[in-house]
Structure formats: C-alpha cells, structure tokens
Amino acid sequence: MSKQLINIVWFKRDLRLHDHAALSKAIESDKPILLIYIFEPELIEDAHYDLRHWRFVWQSLKDMQQVKNLNFTLSVIHQNALDAFRQIFRFFTVHTVFSYEEVGIRKTFDRDLVMKKLFKSKGVIWDESPYAGVRRALKNREGWAKYWHEQMYAVEDKVHLGKLKELAIRLGEDNQQALQAIKGKNIPREFMEPMPDGMQSGGAHLAWERLETFLQYRAAGYGKNISSPIGARHHGSRLSAHLAWGNLSMRQVFHYYLNHLKEKELSVQRDLNAMASRLRWHCHFIQKFESEDRIEFENLNPAFNVLDQEFNEVFFEAWKNGKTGFPLVDAAMRCLRETGFLNFRSRAMVMSFWSHLLWQPWKPAAEHLAAMFLDFEPGIHYAQVQMQAGVTGINTIRIYNPAKQSKEIDSNAEFILEWVPELRGLPLNFVHEPWTLTPMEQLFCDFQLGIHYPSPIIDLKKAHSRARDILWGVKDGKEAQKYNRTILKKHVEGKTVKEQDE
Numbered sequence: 070m071s072k073q074l075i076n077i078v079w080f081k082r083d084l085r086l087h088d089h090a091a092l093s094k095a096i097e098s099d100k101p102i103l104l105i106y107i108f109e110p111e112l113i114e115d116a117h118y119d120l121r122h123w124r125f126v127w128q129s130l131k132d133m134q135q136v137k138n139l140n141f142t143l144s145v146i147h148q149n150a151l152d153a154f155r156q157i158f159r160f161f162t163v164h165t166v167f168s169y170e171e172v173g174i175r176k177t178f179d180r181d182l183v184m185k186k187l188f189k190s191k192g193v194i195w196d197e198s199p200y201a202g203v204r205r206a207l208k209n210r211e212g213w214a215k216y217w218h219e220q221m222y223a224v225e226d227k228v229h230l231g232k233l234k235e236l237a238i239r240l241g242e243d244n245q246q247a248l249q250a251i252k253g254k255n256i257p258r259e260f261m262e263p264m265p266d267g268m269q270s271g272g273a274h275l276a277w278e279r280l281e282t283f284l285q286y287r288a289a290g291y292g293k294n295i296s297s298p299i300g301a302r303h304h305g306s307r308l309s310a311h312l313a314w315g316n317l318s319m320r321q322v323f324h325y326y327l328n329h330l331k332e333k334e335l336s337v338q339r340d341l342n343a344m345a346s347r348l349r350w351h352c353h354f355i356q357k358f359e360s361e362d363r364i365e366f367e368n369l370n371p372a373f374n375v376l377d378q379e380f381n382e383v384f385f386e387a388w389k390n391g392k393t394g395f396p397l398v399d400a401a402m403r404c405l406r407e408t409g410f411l412n413f414r415s416r417a418m419v420m421s422f423w424s425h426l427l428w429q430p431w432k433p434a435a436e437h438l439a440a441m442f443l444d445f446e447p448g449i450h451y452a453q454v455q456m457q458a459g460v461t462g463i464n465t466i467r468i469y470n471p472a473k474q475s476k477e478i479d480s481n482a483e484f485i486l487e488w489v490p491e492l493r494g495l496p497l498n499f500v501h502e503p504w505t506l507t508p509m510e511q512l513f514c515d516f517q518l519g520i521h522y523p524s525p526i527i528d529l530k531k532a533h534s535r536a537r538d539i540l541w542g543v544k545d546g547k548e549a550q551k552y553n554r555t556i557l558k559k560h561v562e563g564k565t566v567k568e569q570d571e
C-alpha cells in the first residue's frame with residue numbers, strides 16, 4: 070500500500086495557533102498536515118528544565134486544542150525526536166516539515182543538526198521560519214534594529230483555522246500501529262497535573278488575558294514598581310513565560326500595544342513604552358545567543374577566565390533553599406522555588422550574591438535558575454547571567470549589597486516576611502539585618518540566630534571588597550579591553566553599549 074503524502078508542522082516553543090508562520094505556510098501548501106509536539110526525554114532530564122516547564126507546555130497544548138468548533142488533533146509524542154521522525158517516515162511520505170528556528174541550548178542545536186541530516190537523507194524539506202526579530206547567521210549588528218522594527222510592524226501570519234480543520238490528520242484513525250510507534254511512551258501523568266497555587270499556567274487564552282489586564286489597568290505604575298519584588302509581580306506585564314513558550318508571538322504583543330497606546334493618558338503611555346522597549350531587548354539578547362551560543366559554557370569575555378571560583382556544595386544548597394542568612398536573598402530564592410517567577414532586580418541580586426559575594430562559578434547557578442524560571446529563555450538567560458556575574462567586560466559590574474537592597478526595595482519587609490516567616494517576630498530593622506541583634510535583644514524577641522534562622526554564611530564586607538577588587542582589576546586590564554572591542558563589534562549596533570538591565 071502506498072504511503073500517504075503529508076506535510077508536518079513541528080511545534081517547538083511556539084505553542085499558539087495565530088500569527089504562526091509555520092502553520093500558515095503548511096495550510097497554504099494544501100496537503101494533509103500532521104501536527105506534532107515532541108516531549109524529548111533528553112530535555113526532560115536536562116538540568117535547565119523542571120516539571121513546571123512540562124506542565125506549562127501540556128497546558129499550552131491543551132489550550133490549542135480547545136478552540137471552539139475546531140476539533141483537530143495535535144499529536145503529542147514522547148520520545149527522542151530522531152526516533153519519532155524515523156517512525157513517521159515508516160508510515161508516511163513527508164514532503165515538508167514546517168517549524169520555527171529554535172534559538173536554544175546546545176542540546177537542541179545539536180539535535181537540529183542531526184534532524185537536518187535525517188531530513189536531507191530522506192529528501193524531506195525543512196522549512197524553518199525565523200523567530201520574532203532574530204536573524205540566523207548574523208555577522209554583526211548593522212541594521213538589526215531596523216530589521217526588528219520591520220518584523221514588528223509587518224502584518225501577522227494569518228492562520229486559516231477552517232482550512233486547518235480540513236487538512237489536519239488524525240494519527241492512528243486507521244492505523245493503530247502507526248499511532249503507537251510514533252507516539253512513543255505515555256506522557257507522564259504529572260505533566261497533566263495543574264500548577265501549584267501562585268505559579269502561572271500555560272496557554273494562549275491565559276496569555277491574552279494577561280496582556281489585556283496589563284493594558285487595561287496593571288501597566289499604570291509599571292515604571293514605579295519595576296524594582297519592587299511585590300509591585301513588579303502585579304504591575305509587570307508577566308508575559309515572559311507566555312513569550313518564552315510562544316503562547317503569544319512578539320508581534321502580537323507589539324501590535325496590541327500599538328493599537329491601544331493612544332487611548333491611554335500620558336503617564337500610562339510612558340509605562341507602556343517602557344515595557345515595549347523591553348520587547349526589543351528580549352530579541353536583542355536572543356540574537357546575541359544566536360550569534361554566540363558558547364556563552365552557555367564560557368565567559369563572553371575570556372579575560373575573566375582567570376577568576377578562581379571554586380564550586381562549594383554547602384553554599385549551593387544554602388543559596389538554592391533560601392538559607393543563606395540574608396533575608397532578601399532567602400525570600401527571593403524561596404519565592405522563586407514556589408512560584409517560578411522573580412522580577413528583574415531580584416534575579417540580578419540573587420545572581421550577584423552567588424557570583425560575587427559567595428564567589429562561585431556562574432554555570433551551576435545558571436542551570437538552577439533556568440529550571441526554576443518558568444520563563445526560561447536560553448538567550449536572555451545566559452546573557453543576563455553573565456552580565457550579573459560581571460564577566461562580559463562591556464557592562465557595568467554591579468555588586469548588590471543584599472542588606473541595602475532590602476531596605477530600598479522592600480522597606481516594610483512585606484516580601485521578606487511573606488517568604489521567611491521565621492523573622493516575623495522581629496522589629497522591622499532587624500528583619501533586614503537579623504545578624505545585628507545582640508544576644509540580649511534575641512532573648513527579648515524569643516529568637517536565636519543560628520537556631521531559628523541561619524547566621525550569614527559569609528562576611529558581607531570582606532566578600533564585597535574581594536569581589537570588587539578582583540573583578541574591576543580584570544575589567545580594567547588590557548586583556549579584557551582587547552576582547553571588548555571584538556564583542557562590541559559583533560553584538561552592538563553603533564558605538565555605545567546600552568544594554569537593558571532593568
């Protein structure tokens with residue numbers, strides 16, 4: 070029996086049905102379409118990922134299939150991508166695989182090289198659409214900002230859902246053997262469980278709800294609240310996870326912002342513009358990673374390879390579990406574990422605390438934070454981790470003092486007390502710096518430092534000056550300056566660095 074001729078849409082981190090170039094092109098081609106998502110064991114086991122990510126994906130896939138009257142099937146596969154496609158080729162003749170270009174970790178890059186080889190050997194075309202404002206194989210940034218704007222102002226890729234309904238094929242309807250072989254193992258039941266309270270769920274419907282409520286009322290106060298660990302949770306757009314998994318395209322967000330900007334009063338327009346500028350930064354960092362993905366493993370500026378930072382397991386456990394003895398750091402790390410989100414300033418502070426004050430290599434922290442951030446986006450993440458660790462050479466080195474930050478961005482300790490209940494009985498000043506309590510004061514507060522809450526795991530002053538002296542020494546050195554010139558040429562348009570940090 071001859072095999073059916075089909076096209077495939079391979080969903081990766083583009084889990085939506087609208088403004089979807091790959092889907093749109095597949096529908097135009099007028100052949101039966103197999104829609105697939107692959108849960109890949111290699112990624113499920115990877116240190117960058119956590120159950121929270123797979124739940125978010127599962128919810129996004131469910132959401133795509135709940136479109137009214139559409140009733141099409143998206144085949145959810147659980148096996149290695151190479152094996153999945155080999156099985157598909159046993160049962161179907163595939164003309165074209167449509168997908169988005171993925172700017173991911175080295176593991177997905179290597180997987181794509183293997184897939185490219187397989188497709189070529191089978192005579193299958195792989196049509197990859199570019200992601201948002203990111204360009205493949207870019208040599209330098211000349212003209213990049215213009216390109217980004219062109220992409221954002223372009224019309225959306227229309228997806229004709231009625232036609233999709235006609236073309237989408239249902240795997241296994243007449244061939245159970247194909248269904249089993251292609252689908253692989255069962256999807257783990259835990260992927261299907263709801264998110265714990267306080268963690269965002271996935272799906273385009275929820276993403277649109279976030280965008281609408283942001284434009285309607287949460288954006289007012291965006292700028293004022295951006296540093297606050299509590300304020301930014303409400304006044305920030307909170308679109309990052311939806312963008313990272315593609316529940317919304319960058320262009321959809323940009324169009325929605327443009328369409329509603331003029332209705333708003335001036336102060337809110339300012340807030341909205343501040344958010345929109347970050348959409349560009351989102352692509353800027355992914356572009357950087359696309360051009361230089363070695364930063365998943367190596368310092369952007371090799372002059373910093375001289376740093377003598379030895380991994381300390383005791384520090385790692387204390388940092389991860391929010392038991393460092395520095396209340397704002399501990400609150401942030403506990404909050405992150407439970408909710409999958411931190412605002413920018415808190416992310417920068419916990420990273421700086423790890424790299425500068427604990428004097429630790431950035432890589433283990435980068436992986437742990439990736440697994441905790443529901444919005445893990447490799448390009449933004451690794452670029453920011455290195456900026457906050459102070460190893461890029463081109464950015465200002467910021468060594469955050471957690472006690473000072475605490476008084477500045479959580480002055481009434483609301484955030485700390487929510488996540489570090491051990492400190493609830495202390496007068497406000499001591500909540501920020503419990504180590505300053507005298508033994509007598511501890512007695513009065515019925516509190517014992519080191520028993521009820523950890524003593525600080527480092528001497529703040531000493532750690533701060535060690536980091537400052539070493540890092541600035543390297544940054545000001547000839548070697549770092551030499552590398553800076555190459556870095557700027559490759560990643561910056563024009564002559565000055567204006568990389569967004571908050």
Ligand SMILES: Cc1cc2nc3c(=O)[nH]c(=O)nc-3n(C[C@H](O)[C@H](O)[C@H](O)COP(=O)(O)OP(=O)(O)OC[C@H]3O[C@@H](n4cnc5c(N)ncnc54)[C@H](O)[C@@H]3O)c2cc1C
Nearest residue numbers: 305306307308309347350351413416417444445446450453
């Ligand atoms: C160490 C570290 C790691 C980070 N890792 C990630 C990550 O893995 N994924 C991620 O999306 N963001 C990351 N960020 C950037 C930033 O903290 C988050 O994007 C932001 O907190 C998300 O909140 P929001 O959606 O309310 O953003 P908003 O302030 O509403 O901004 C809108 C969108 O712009 C983008 N954006 C915002 N700030 C930045 C920024 N500084 N750089 C690049 N893009 C930005 C995001 O997509 C965000 O959803 C990291 C920052 C640091 C310091």
